[in-house]
Amino acid sequence: MEEKILSEKESLELISKMISETKNKLERGGGNIFLLWGYLGVCVSLIVYGLLNFTENYAVQWLWFLIPVIGYPAMFFMKGKSHTGSVTFIGSVISKIWIVIGVCTILVSISILYDYTLLPILFIMSLLVTAGVTMSGLVLKFKPAAVAGFIGIVLSFVLLLVSWKSQILVFAAMSAIMLIIPGHILNSAFRKQQKNANNV
Amino acid sequence: MFKELDPLLHSQLRLAVISLLMSLEEADFVFLREKTGATAGNLSVQLEKLSEAGYIEVAKSFLGKRPRTTCRITAQGQKAFEEYIEAIKGYIG
Known part of the structure; x- marks a missing residue:
């Protein structure tokens, strides 16, 4: 493209072509962040649950901190690798939603260092994350995430009704439903989009 | 009466960028270069003009x-x- 002067018709064609280039297309590996947090949630929950039953040592609860310790660096690494060179308005809104949720979860985690009986930690964490998944799904108009997020919000309240050991299993199930399933669906939708684009 | 077209925008590459x-x-430079198909040198010059005009x-x-x-x-x-x-x-x- 050069510094060519355009006719009025050519101008409009160019504007419409450029705007269509920025339409919301699914990004490669868009579901990977969901999968990262989902598998991490399931694995850590099952490890904590197994070790608690096996050792009866409550210090294994410290292992919950593996989720942010592994999750945040891995997420920033993946985001850096999948950088597309542009930020859409929707992408920016979703980032801001997760920044707020991230800050809230960190503050809640810090509060349990002070007194672990202070808050129903799994309930609060689940509610925050499911709210984030639902909002992301709604903003992206990605139904599986919105539906999974709503199911997750309802399941969060189940955490208040069951014993604390069972809460860990419910939390693992929630991670699978609200993060792993939408993550795989999102990646599969991207593959389909690529296949269709190649066939055109 | 026809309005005068902004000469800064009425040019292929600058209009594409805007x-x-x-x-x-x-958007970053690489993204803009890929989408417009412009050379790096030409794109730099046009970005500079848009920036000087306060458009970007x-x-x-x-x-x-x-x-x-x-x-x-x-x-x-x-x-x-x-x-x-x-x-x-x-x-x-």
Whole structure:
């Protein structure tokens, strides 16, 4: 493209072509962040649950901190690798939603260092994350995430009704439903989009 | 009466850049070069002109170890683009 002067018709064609280039297309590996947090949630929950039953040592609860310790660096690494060179308005809104949720979860985690009986930690964490998944799904108009997020919000309240050991299993199930399933669906939708684009 | 078209926007590459930035929060130099198919040298010159006119903001940063130039449209740039569209509508009727 050069510094060519355009006719009025050519101008409009160019504007419409450029705007269509920025339409919301699914990004490669868009579901990977969901999968990262989902598998991490399931694995850590099952490890904590197994070790608690096996050792009866409550210090294994410290292992919950593996989720942010592994999750945040891995997420920033993946985001850096999948950088597309542009930020859409929707992408920016979703980032801001997760920044707020991230800050809230960190503050809640810090509060349990002070007194672990202070808050129903799994309930609060689940509610925050499911709210984030639902909002992301709604903003992206990605139904599986919105539906999974709503199911997750309802399941969060189940955490208040069951014993604390069972809460860990419910939390693992929630991670699978609200993060792993939408993550795989999102990646599969991207593959389909690529296949269709190649066939055109 | 036809409105005069903004000479800064009535040029292929600058209009392409502004059109892309109108629909994005921000875009980096590599993205703009790929989408417009322009050469790096030409794109740099045109970005400089748009930046001097106050139509875009250009920020330099690093992504890892690589330098990165990010552009975003300003309120003035958005207004100029909207006026350009209005003017061009008059020509096409």
